[in-house]
Amino acid sequence: MHTDRRFQELVGIDLPILLAPMAGPVGSELAIAVAEAGGLGALPCALLSPEQFRSELGIIRQRTARPINLNFFCHTPPMPDAAREAAWRKRLAAYYVELGLDPEAPVPNSSRTPFDGALCEMVEEYRPEVVSFHFGLPEKSLLQRVKATGAKVLSSATTVEEARWLEDHGCDAIIAQGAEAGGHRGMFLTDDVATQIGTFALVPQVVDAVSVPVIAAGGITDARGIVAAFALGASAVQIGTAYMFCPEAKVAALHRQALRSARSDEIAITNVFTGRPARGILNRIMREVGPVSDLAPAFPLAGGALAPLRAKSEPAGSSDFMSLWAGQAVRLGRELPAGELTHALWAEAQERMA
Template identity: 45%
Template sequence: MSAGRLGDLLGIALPVVQGPFGGGLSSVALAVAVSEGGGLGSYGAHILEPQEIADLVGELKARTSRPFAVNLWVPHPDEAGPWPDAAELAPHIRRLRPYYDELGLPAVAVEDVTPGPDFDAQVDALLAAAPPVISFVMGLPPRRVMDEARRRGIAVIGTATTVDEAVALERAGVDAVVASGADAGGHRGAFLRPVRESLVGTFSLVPQVADAVSVPVIAAGGIADGRGMAAALTLGADAVQIGTAFLATRESGASEAHKRALGSPEARTTVLTRLFTGRTARGIVNRFVRDMAPYEETVPAYPVQSALMQSVRREAGAQGREDLSSLWAGQAAALAGGACGARDYLSLLMDDFRARGGQGA
């Protein structure tokens, strides 16, 4: 079928973008499978060091000749303050000690709580590696990035959670805008207003963004089957971005505990929480979220809380502990179906879309 304006822009056959997953949930195998299937495979690289980004793009280029995207987080200005000292970190480490003990982990040492990779260095490495597409969440791509991407022939996609953010992204020069509704799983990307003022549902956001910008619009959030895809395109989107359903596929980097949760009745209930990383994100409610709920507003901001919780998240996944894992999921997680290969899921999605009146061969 024709992928319309986005297909013309990116050279993809299907109007489907695989959502980029941060925190180790992306995989080369998943991105390649989606790209080879005719969509736009994506890889969330915000935790990678510059050399790792260069290596990643090289591996993706070696495994597929089709377009793919690499995603970075734009740093928030309010996260650039002084790094907390030992006295400031102590109560936060003490609060998490029962979970370290339960998982058989040593408590995080103060010296191990360090900022993540430098964004400017990441961007420089990504531009030098020249993937076909770079996507951003959390803010506006810097002007120098836009200029260099255009010089190198790299398409740039920005992510908006409100109409005003979409307009700002178009003015910044992006080639396409993801309209990411409050239904979406994982981290919220609001950057012009606080998250609580930027929670617009996907099917309210998409038509307003489509009316407000002239670049292609990619609908994201709460879309897992052909019904959601057909609805999004009817409302003015040029394509859809699907995260949770691809997270459930065999190729994703999610733990088996996470994948089990996505296919369970518990996936019907999600919540916005800061507890795992210090940034607001949507995931399945579990014991950790309920136990720690009184501290939602007092845990440190990203990336401090993320560093404090990194070993807990990893070990909980390794031990199959759904009760202590960060189970990122959108509000349509229960529609994602059972685990299957990404190419199989993409084929089922398109068959369902066409059966429900979606246009294309």
């Protein structure tokens, strides 16, 4: 049986299951459903305006009193690079022409807001039970302010070195994110994605290297993955792709279709959508431009030039230019309401452990 309850006791949840804070698919409805089922609900904040942040968190606070995790990015905004932007636009020009778009037209700004003083003030105002970060941690004074609210702090590590760094800098628990995970890598001490290792090699090494609770993430989509993570010393699991099948997830119709039909050999790491390595289902732009391209501008700027292509092609039924994020165990997903899925995963895991 699962006996390491340190993380559950740390944050006050019934089940050792965390909803991965996937920017885009996760909103208040999915967060509430997982929280009410006894797991840790999450609200990804990197894509939210202040008004959206207040609205979403207001809905969550009205509908559940259970712990919630607010997630933020900690990347360093890139320096402008006009030459690289121009080269990227040139590489995509043929697609613009194909779709009847002007290759020289201005493109939308592609931004992700890193954690800053304004976002910290919102954390201080709303006082969430958990605050998590991706791509490291914010600078020391901001982190101290977050911890002063009483929030428990989590962040993702993709290597043992990153895990040790996070513990040394004040993390209360560490998410060991293996290479199987969908979406963006949480890497921050290296940018060499080729060195990333799998979840079930990473988790026991991180458990041995740190004293805080470890949360396993990446490729965990059913009860077998949960039990394996616990056997390797994890205190909890963080699940993303499995929840994308739920009706509460804000996933576009073409993305859902791709999730249902993706083959195991159609999942790859790419940087063409944002400029930072992330795992998703192969589509035309990934095959023809990447999956990894040296031309893609630094995170998060690559997405701006792709936005008009998606806006024109998606309504016509094409996912050629969409970021179809998914983890390697996507074929194990099943379509259930999020609360029902959370209960089922835990019940099935208990049966296997017994």
